[in-house]
Amino acid sequence: MIDLKLLRAEPDTVKASQIARGDDPAVVDQVLAADAERRDALQEFEAARAEQKTLGKDVARAQGEEKQALLARTKELAARVKSLQATADAASARAVELARSLGNLPEPGVPAGGADDFALVRTVGAPRDFAAEGIDVQDHLALGEGLAAIDMERGAKVSGSRFYFLTGMGARLELAILNAAMDRAIAAGFSPMMTPTLVRPEVMAGTGFLGKHADEIYRLERDDLYLTGTSEVALAGYHADEFLDLEAGPRRYAGWSACYRREAGSAGRDTRGIIRVHQFHKVEMFSYCRPEDAAAEHARFLATEEAMLQALELPYRVIDTAAGDLGSSAARKYDCEAWLPSQERWMEVTSTSNCTTYQARRLQIREKRETGTEPVATINGTIGTTRWIVALLENHQQADGSVRVPEALRPYLGGLEALTPVA
Template sequence: MIDLKAARANRAEWRAALARKGAADAFDALLAADERWRALVPRVDDLRSRTKLKGKPTPEQLEQLQTLKEQLRAAEEELAAAEAARDEALASVPNPPHPSAPDGDSEDDAVELHRVGEPPALAEVREATEIGRFELERAARVSGSRFGYMVGDTALLALAVYRFAIDHVARAGFTPVLPPVLVREEAMVGTGFFPTEKSNIYELEADGLFLTGTSEVALAAMHMGEILDEAELPLRYCGFSTCFRREAGAAGKDTRGMFRVHQFNKVEMFVFIDPRESWAEHERMVALEEELLDKLGLPYRVVNVAAGDLGAPAAKKIDIEAWFPSQQRYREVTSCSNTTDFQARRLGIRMRGAGGLEPPHTLNGTVVTDRAVLALLENFQGEVPDVLRPYGAPQRVES
């Protein structure tokens, strides 16, 4: 959540920033709810003080005390309702974007920073599912649309990519983690995926649990409610998990193949860090993502995502898009976000330093997903980069 005290002190600045995310009205609603709550606090405090009598009360004082207690009960109920309304409004306000995030509200408004590598000149362009073995029709019979099997060499290639990615970031100081993929609602709310992304999340209603769309949720919530010592930071984790997304609102988008599916695997970086070091860490994480794609030999471009296209938690996000020959365009394969103190505040995570307690910053960055496998198949048409051979990848993928 945002720092409400700071937002009160600089209303115009915060409103202007949040307007870039389309959240000016939500911010106005928060301030109105906050003012209603704050106006009630002195009245409740006054009534509480008046109910405290010294010495033995007279009959008249007892009668007056009874009236005061009834007024206090009503005022406390009104205050509790106002507080709940303020907290609900606060949960709906996203993290304001960083000034360096460009204006705009769609992927077309992202600003390209640079490109690396040249798209391959292919005599014949084949889509990934025409090269590797993906059982889509059988998966549809088993699970429905937007699911698929990876089989044989294709599965070995995918497993090699994940293990290669884990080693890549582990050498950079990230601790590997196999996190749970089912979490409670407080983890989804705390990371900022609820309420805005709730339509994209699978729910197990009978158990009060939700399937995560990224291991970011479980990694962030691992320290929920804790006080971290400044000397412990940064904490760098690398999670590998299967992820689930309903893809609500994606009707008609990427319906062919395995590009946009309900279930996929992902290697994810997550960092808890001193706020004064988070922007340098963001650049470091993006560099690690680029290094991995360089080692794989994939052509790609790096873009700065527009403010209105950022998720609720992110202040800034850098996407890396690999070239997909079958689509003749660059598509997102990794991303890296600085969520500043937004998630830490919602999750009740604080760090203890020389200046006392304050929320740390958190960052997340995708290292690889199944899309990296698709990009490899398409750009090399079945040939496999040498760097993946030690991890069990075949020399060539055959369908």
């Protein structure tokens, strides 16, 4: 949730944010009106409550008819206080609901617009010239099936479309990537965590995932729990309703979890193979830091992600995501996209977001400082996920259908230098 003091003081700034995101700026005026209604209702309730307390003292001192009159007045006032409290509570709930519909304010320099309006930050590495090498490029599924590593047919038989089995070397490859990612995160100062994948509604809402994209989330209605699409959700909820001491620096966690996404609205997109699926695994970095340290912490996350991509010898580019493609919580998001030879395009494999104080305000995660109690900032970023298998297989494929194993990954695969097709 954005800072309501900022909203009241600089409504035009928030309206500009809404426009940059492609959202309705009129919501800002609705929030301000609801907030004013809330404050007026609360003021009226508090005045009546103060009168009620004073009247109680007068009743205690009164005698006879005066006391009876005061008791009658007390009864009337009690009913009025109860009604005013209900009005104030309803106004407060509406104000909070409207305020929560506002996305975070993009940082200065974030491009306006939608998914195609990103700014290119840099490109690292050059895609291989497979034609010059005399190689007919195969996509990751053909390679994976040749290696007996991916089984889409049985995945669909067991669970439906967009599910799969990683078999044999496929399972080992995913574990290798994720273990390498976790080791790199630990070396960068992150504490490893195995996180829950079912969370309460207040935690899911607190991270900002129950807004416009709520239809992408699996919900267990009988238990009123949500399946997470990233361990960011559980890690953000880890310190909900707590005061943190960040005097010694940010608190950094790396969560390993299964992730679930309905992929609503993605019909026909990347339906072949394991690019866009309903279940996958991921190692997610997460940090709680002071707001003034958030930009530097965000840069640290991006550097860690890039180091992992470089270790796997993948050509990639970094993009500064446009405001309309940030999601509600992020103030800035950098995506790293690996080259996908079979489609001759860039494919997102990781991202990192600076959510400033947006999530912490909603989850009541604060720090007591000399200047008073302040919300902390939260940063998240992926350092390894199932989708990396796609980029690795395609970029390191050889003419005979084998796949070269990057040197950094070999210790996690028993020293294997290449993955060879199964006869």
